[in-house]
Amino acid sequence: MKKISLVLLSAIWVLSACSSDATTETTEEAVSKTETNVVDEKSKSYNMSSMEYSIPESWNEEVSGENLKYYYPEDGMLMVSHDEIDGTISDDVTRASFIDGVTSSFDSFDLISESEIAVAGTTAYQYNFDIVLSNEEYKTSLITFDHYDGINSLMMATVSNSEKDYSSEFENILSSIEFTDEANKEVEEKAVEESIGNQIVLGEPIELGEYTLTIQKYSLGIDYEGNNALIVEYDWVNNSEDSTSPFMTFMLKGFQDDVETDDVIMVEGVDLGIGQKEVRPGGLIEGAQSTVGISDITKPLELELDELFSFNGTPYIAEIDLSTLE
Structure with a gap:
């Protein structure tokens, strides 16, 4: 997170430029860095990292x-x-x-509110602050959300004693955000990856x-009550x-028809003692x-692997065709 903090720190210190007589002009070099075109007489559209958004034309641009831009309305x-x-x-x-x-x-801050919102169909997080920076008070709203291999952030700050209120303009800017087809494709692929989890591949090490x-x-077995079971053979390294x-470091679950299968006990030919040795x-x-238990030997089984004590991890998944096992 250090890189983000440094970028935002530089942005925050630029708040000192918030004033009614700010007159920053865009240079040819600056324009070449971020694509810009006039949408109508009141706004311009911009493109950053395949995210399109519109800004009031009267706001001075720097x-x-x-991947970092500033816009200055009055105050x-x-x-x-x-x-x-x-x-x-x-x-x-x-x-x-x-x-x-x-x-x-x-210098100091009060967190006024925090909430989960949606920006262009993407989950985003909004934080509203009253802050003090260089002895000046500001009302600040920060929006952040995942995009590509990182995050996009929009931060709107207004001098507290100003009569200006840009909340409506900020809402319009957020509403104007659109992602290009390329960005949408990557977001969709990421969502699919997260929904199915990481894949278990036989013979490939998994860091837990x-x-x-x-x-x-994988192989099949039967426990002492006659229930079918999946036998999972593995190697393990203590790092x-x-x-x-x-x-004591991982757990395995089986699912069939989206329901967790029952536990099995004392499966014939299985020596659990190897995995119970101290290493x-x-x-x-x-x-x-x-x-892992099997509810129906005629149906595929989804095997789920995760750390034993994990609350935010994404499990590893394998779809197993039981008919191919012995």
Whole structure:
């Protein structure tokens, strides 16, 4: 999150330019960085990172980079930016870190409200602040949402003692946002990836927190009550600094017809003891086994793998055709 914080910090300090006599002009070099065209006599459209949006034509424009722009109405400032991040702004921890980076740049602030909204069909987060910066008070609204490999942010600030109110203009700007076909395609692909989770591939290592798990083989078995079971054979490496057992670090679930299958107990030929051995840091266990229940042997089974103690992770998924197993 350091990169985002630095970009927003530079934007926030530019608030000192918010005044009624701001007269920034756009240079040819600046225009070349961000595509602009006149929509009508009241607004212009802009394109940043495949996001199109419209700004009132009377707002003075300053281009500070390909992915960072400022617009100055009287007694106000609008910042539009795109930044690459690891993860997603919809993650609570990532978003909290992002907001901490923003507010740390203020002399003081009061969080007035926070809410989840939609911008062009995309989930976004809105924060309204009263802030003090360089002994000047501002009313500030920040909108942020995922876009491509990062986030887009729009921050509207107005001098508190000004008679100007740009809330309607800001709403119009947000309503004007559209994503190009290329951007929409990537957003849709990302949504599909998130919905189906990461894929389990036999023989390929999977990083689960501080541990590496590699599923090597699937086979069928029967427990002592005669119930069908999927046997999962795996290798496991302890990359942490503490000793632990493989079975204490992950969980496997089975689903058929979107319903979790029942547990199985004492599956014939399965030795769960291998995965229950204590492993020191750097240690490797091979040929460990785990089991998952099967409700209907004639139907495919969806196998779900996740960290045992995980609240925000995306599980790994495998669609298994049971008819191909022995």
